Amino acid sequence: MTSRRGFLAGLMASGLAPAVTWAEVGAPDYLSAAQAPDGSYCLLGVGADGSIRFRQPIPGRGHAAAAHPHRAEAVGFARRPGTFAFVIDCAAGTTRAELEAPEGRHFYGHGAFSREGELLFTVENDYDAARGVIGVWDVASNYTRVGEFDSNGVGPHELRLMPDGKTLVVANGGIETHPDSGRTKLNIPFMKPNLTYLRLDGSLLEAVELEPALHKNSIRHIDVRADGLVGFAMQWQGGKGDQPAILGVHRRGEAPRLQLFGTDPEVAAQMDGYGGSVAFSGDGRYLAVSSPRGARVQVFDAETGALAQILPMEDVCGLGARPDGFLASSGTGRMIMFEADGPHDLGRSDVRWDNHLVPLARV
Structure with missing residues (x-):
């Protein structure tokens, strides 16, 4: 593994902001960090069909990224508690800036x-x-x-x-x-x-x-539907014998408390108290939560909170919206697309996908 200083020296950007857009690097729908077979790390652009649209090196393990809404540029963040982040030109493979x-x-x-x-x-x-x-x-x-x-x-x-x-x-x-x-x-x-x-x-x-009895349910990840409904995933910090829900929704200005999905003890127990990622389907009808510990994805009706689908998947964490369903990624390198007609295995890539599929802004 090269040093951060050496990496920057080799990939230093030349100056002005790039004019290249996301369309010009394959029009990815998501970004994801991953680990390559040789142990190095990379940031990848991923299509809604699971295809890899580009692959760029990064100097260490990433957790998630922020995608610029217009140009093919992303900020990759180190895994907590990292003190640095890199601004990557996703077309040229250069580092435009380092955030400390x-x-x-x-x-x-x-x-x-x-x-x-x-x-x-x-x-x-x-x-x-x-x-x-x-x-x-x-x-x-x-x-x-x-x-x-x-x-x-x-x-x-x-x-x-x-x-x-x-x-x-x-x-x-x-x-x-x-x-x-x-x-x-x-x-x-x-x-x-x-x-x-x-x-x-x-x-x-x-x-x-949350209500006081659930104060150990850490609210970690969020997704937002086009109409402003917020979905959130939680990670339980209490006793192993407890099985609280790890998924909920909220709409600003309409509810003084957070509404939880999957409160049935048997449904909650399947996720082992751990929500890895959360996403609304592209049409906004469904809300999904993943659990690498529980080795599955649960999908709920976003309006009623009714459980609609369960997808078993080893080490699953990343979730991204498809038009009427989801794409899920795994630390085993596997990708699965699942919609109303069921799951479609997209096979394994040569990378180990990290925690998140970060959606690109729709502008």
Whole structure:
């Protein structure tokens, strides 16, 4: 494995922002990090049929990426608690910029662009103060950091831009960590996850929580339907004998509490308390959650919460929308497409897919 300094020296971008669009690199529907057979890491563009549209090297294991809404450019984030991220020109395979978390911070592996792509928002841990932060980066000035604001919680893991283009929704997982303690969770008895809606200037619009008995259910990943319905996946931090639901929905301004799907104990037990990724189907009818621990995907009716389908799949985590179904990726290299007529195995690639299939913005 080359050093980060050597990697940057070999892949340094030449200057101005590229004009190349996503259409010109194969019109991928998702981005995903992966590990190649030789142990190196890469960022791949993936089509809705599971095809690989491009493959570019990255200097270490990635967790997720943020895709620029117009040009073929992505920010790949290191796995938590990484302190750096790389801006990759997905056409040329060059690194345009490196983002360094400010002193006393680390990234959580996710980020999101503003609607026109002029700003990047990153979820961060201000670990000495035990508070979540949203960093703001100016894209035109080579990703210069221009501001930050409070995430309104602890452990913000993922954020998404809402359909109005003016609001961010943040999954504050509620878990306190500190680099001095590695990935140890420091506040489980007192954790308090929430789903928070913020204006792009950081002002608070709304924050909603689970009922107190479920305060150990860390809200981790989110997806947003075209009409603003938010789906969220959780990871249970309580006792192994408990089997809470790990999937829910919320609509801003309409409900003081979060609505949970899969509350039947037998249905919940299948997922082993762990939601890996969450996605709405392209038509918005269904909401799916994956579990690498439970080795399956559960699909629910997004309106009624009724369980519609179960897909067994070893080490499954990544989920992406298809027109009326989903694409799922696995750490074994396998891809499966599943819709109303059932699953279609797309075979195994030569890579080990990492946690997420990140959708490209529809603009």
